[in-house]
Structures are given as C-alpha cells and as structure tokens.
Amino acid sequence: MEETKSHIRKLGNYVRWLVIVAEIVLIGVIILALIAAGYALFKPDLLGDANDIWEIFEEENSVLVNIAIAMENIPDNIRIMLGALAWALSMLGVLFVIHKIGKIFAEMVRSESPFTDQVARDLKKASDGILLLALVNVLLGLVLFLFVRLFAYLFEYGAAIQKRADETNRIQEEMILSFAEITENKSGQTGKHVKRVAEYSRILATELGMDAVEADRLRLASTMHDIGKLLVPSEILDKPAKLTDEEFAEIKKHTTYGGKLLNNVEGEVMKVARTVALEHHERPDGRGYPEGKQQEAISIEGKIVAVADVYDALTSRRSYKDAWDDTKAYEEIVKGKGTQFDAAVVEAFERAYPKINEARLSLQDAN
Ligand SMILES: [Fe+2]
Ligand SMILES: [Fe+2]
Structure with a gap:
C-alpha cells in the first residue's frame, strides 16, 4: 500500500x-x-x-x-x-x-x-x-x-421584397425611357439627347451633394423634360424655317403641357419629373418661361436640367445648326452664370466638367 x-x-x-x-x-x-x-x-x-x-x-x-x-x-x-x-x-x-x-x-x-x-x-x-x-x-x-x-x-x-421592388422599378424605368424616346422622335432631336441630358443631370446632382438615390431619381426624371412636346403640333416642331412669334409661344407651352401630363401621376420620380418639365426653361434672372420664376423660386432639379439641356443642345447637331465645339459650349454655359443659369449649378458644372465631357464622348450620336 x-x-x-x-x-x-x-x-x-x-x-x-x-x-x-x-x-x-x-x-x-x-x-x-x-x-x-x-x-x-x-x-x-x-x-x-x-x-x-x-x-x-x-x-x-x-x-x-x-x-x-x-x-x-x-x-x-x-x-x-x-x-x-x-x-x-x-x-x-x-x-x-x-x-x-x-x-x-x-x-x-x-x-x-x-x-x-x-x-x-x-x-x-x-x-x-x-x-x-x-x-x-x-x-x-x-x-x-x-x-x-x-x-x-x-x-x-x-x-423577396427587394426583388419585387427592383422589378417594378425596372418596368417603370422602361416605360419612362419609351416615353422619352417618343418625345425625342417627335421633336426632331434624334440621337441620344435624352440619355446625355440624364447623365449630365446625374453628374451635376452628385457634384451638388445629392446622394446616389436622389441623383439617380433626377437622372430618370430628367428624361421626361420635354414630354410636353407630345402636345405641340408637329408642323411647328418640324418647321425648317424661322418660327413666328405665335409659333414660338406655342413651343414654349411644352413646359406647362409637360406639367399637366405628369400632374396626377404618383411616385417620387414622377413628382421630380413634373417639376423638371415645368421649370427647365426658367432662368434665375426671371427671363425664362413659362412663369418667369426667379432665383430660389426655381427648384434645384429645374436648375440642373436647364444647364444639362442647353449644354447638350449646343454640343449637338440640329436641323437648324451645327454642333458647337465643346470648349465654346462650355464657355457659353459659364457666361450664363447667375443670369441664364444658377450660379451654384454652373460652378458644379465647371468642377465636374471632365466627367461631363467624358459622358458626352461616350454617348455620342451614331452619325
Ligand atoms: Fe424643353
Ligand atoms: Fe431637351
């Protein structure tokens, strides 16, 4: 033991x-x-x-x-x-x-x-x-x-919810783009005008501090800026000669027509689209149309699309003019700072110009 x-x-x-x-x-x-x-x-x-x-x-x-x-x-x-x-x-x-x-x-x-x-x-x-x-x-x-x-x-x-929402958004985007295309064809702005304006608007919105969701909403909404042209007679839109005062007054109505078309449509994108259709020809100095709104009375979305739309009109060929050289178009936008265009938006345009120019080159018309 x-x-x-x-x-x-x-x-x-x-x-x-x-x-x-x-x-x-x-x-x-x-x-x-x-x-x-x-x-x-x-x-x-x-x-x-x-x-x-x-x-x-x-x-x-x-x-x-x-x-x-x-x-x-x-x-x-x-x-x-x-x-x-x-x-x-x-x-x-x-x-x-x-x-x-x-x-x-x-x-x-x-x-x-x-x-x-x-x-x-x-x-x-x-x-x-x-x-x-x-x-x-x-x-x-x-x-x-x-x-x-x-x-x-x-x-x-x-x-599952996300999938359904994505599908709804996809259908909505497709419908919106189809409408934009119809408008584009009717107003004789062939090519990718709407796509370029949408992309410029998104870039400017981002530059001005909007988040990705807001900027993307404006991108889509901006494609409908000229939707009111669907209600303007084709003879006026397609007229090759100089327009009379009455005819020009009729063209100007595309803004209010657009506002009316989008009036009772629901959804965030449509709300922005309506504002943009109404305000994309307004100017901070009050000399725009349809209402001659001034400065803060114009929404930031309207101000952004105004710059995007004019810049693209200048750099594109239309039946009545050749495409401007991009430097000349850039200078024209900068010249309008505070009068034709909102100063902050033009400053954002100047800062983001390399991106805008890149988008312009990648979305050029086929001819
Ligand atoms: Fe317009
Ligand atoms: Fe336009």
Whole structure:
C-alpha cells in the first residue's frame, strides 16, 4: 500500500508540473488570440493574407467558429476576429478545467494519504464543472443558432421584397425611357439627347451633394423634360424655317403641357419629373418661361436640367445648326452664370466638367 501511495504521489507531482506548463502555454495562446482579434478589428491590413490566418482558426471546431464559417458574407477581418475570440474563449474553458485538476493533484500530493474523501469530492466537483461547461457550450450554440437562423429568414424575406421592388422599378424605368424616346422622335432631336441630358443631370446632382438615390431619381426624371412636346403640333416642331412669334409661344407651352401630363401621376420620380418639365426653361434672372420664376423660386432639379439641356443642345447637331465645339459650349454655359443659369449649378458644372465631357464622348450620336 505504501508503495502504491508513493507511486501515486510521484504521479501527482508529475501532473502538477505538467499542469503548470500547460497553464503558461494556454495563457500565452489566449493573449495571442486576443491580440489577433484586436488587430483583425482595428488594423486588418497588418494581418497579411487573411486566408492563411483563417485556416488556423478553422481547425478549431467550436460553436463560434462554426457560426463564423456559416456567415459567408461577413468581411474577412470580422470572421478572423470571431475565430480568434472563439479560440480565446475555448482556451479559457480548458484553462479553467486544467487549473481545477492541478489543484486537486496538489492537494493529493500534500496530504498524508492520496486516497481521501476530499480528493474524491473534488474530482466529482471537477467532473460536474466539465459537464456544466459542455452544457453551457451546447446551450450557447443553440441560442446562437436560433439567432442566426432568424436573421437568415429576415434576409430571405427582405430579398423577396427587394426583388419585387427592383422589378417594378425596372418596368417603370422602361416605360419612362419609351416615353422619352417618343418625345425625342417627335421633336426632331434624334440621337441620344435624352440619355446625355440624364447623365449630365446625374453628374451635376452628385457634384451638388445629392446622394446616389436622389441623383439617380433626377437622372430618370430628367428624361421626361420635354414630354410636353407630345402636345405641340408637329408642323411647328418640324418647321425648317424661322418660327413666328405665335409659333414660338406655342413651343414654349411644352413646359406647362409637360406639367399637366405628369400632374396626377404618383411616385417620387414622377413628382421630380413634373417639376423638371415645368421649370427647365426658367432662368434665375426671371427671363425664362413659362412663369418667369426667379432665383430660389426655381427648384434645384429645374436648375440642373436647364444647364444639362442647353449644354447638350449646343454640343449637338440640329436641323437648324451645327454642333458647337465643346470648349465654346462650355464657355457659353459659364457666361450664363447667375443670369441664364444658377450660379451654384454652373460652378458644379465647371468642377465636374471632365466627367461631363467624358459622358458626352461616350454617348455620342451614331452619325
Ligand atoms: Fe424643353
Ligand atoms: Fe431637351
């Protein structure tokens, strides 16, 4: 019996030292994992090749890592952070259990006889602790699973709604562009006038600080600026000779006609389109039409399309004139700053001119 006791003590001593070494290693690993998590979150570019690091964590078959794997669309650095935290957490659990076992063995080595009720009780307690850890892990996993699944359903639902909205928008855009094309053909502005005006308007709106949604709304709305020409007699629109005062007055009415056509149509794009149709020939100095509105009375959308429309009219060939050289057209717009055109819009035009010119070149008419 004495021999057995001394053997067990020796073994106990062995285990104690092993536990101390394991504890030091584990603490080191936990610290490293936490540092890695910190880097992943705050300095992701210092991590090097994200995939290499991720492979280390992927080995660890913990609940958090599995969730990080399941979430395919999260950024690499967040995934690595989750993996590192999962590592630190499970290492902490192992550290806790090992520490307990170390304490039991230390007690055993110190005592008269290793076979005491105290050691037996402690070992039982330690096994309870391990069971608890396992249960907590499973429960946590279950809760996280439900949580992530719930999000998955939410996203699925959102995606279905988004798809329907996209389809509606696509149909609406197609209809709008068809109308714009019909108008274009009727008013003898062949080519891509409407597309260019739309693109210039979007660029100017962005330059003036509108967000992408607003700028895109104006892009689409601007295509209908001359929709009122559908109600102007073709003989006047197509007349090759100089127009009489009455005929010119009739042409000017395309603004109010446009406003009326778009009056009762619902939707944000249509509201902007109506404003643009009404105001794209107004001037800040009050000499525009149909109402002779001044400065702030004219909407920013109307002011933007006014510049886009005139710039494109100048740089395009029409039945009654040749296309102007783009520098000359640019100067003409700048000359109108504050009188024919809104000063802020012209300044945006000057700043964004490289982009506008690029759009003009990429949307040139076929001939
Ligand atoms: Fe017009
Ligand atoms: Fe136009």
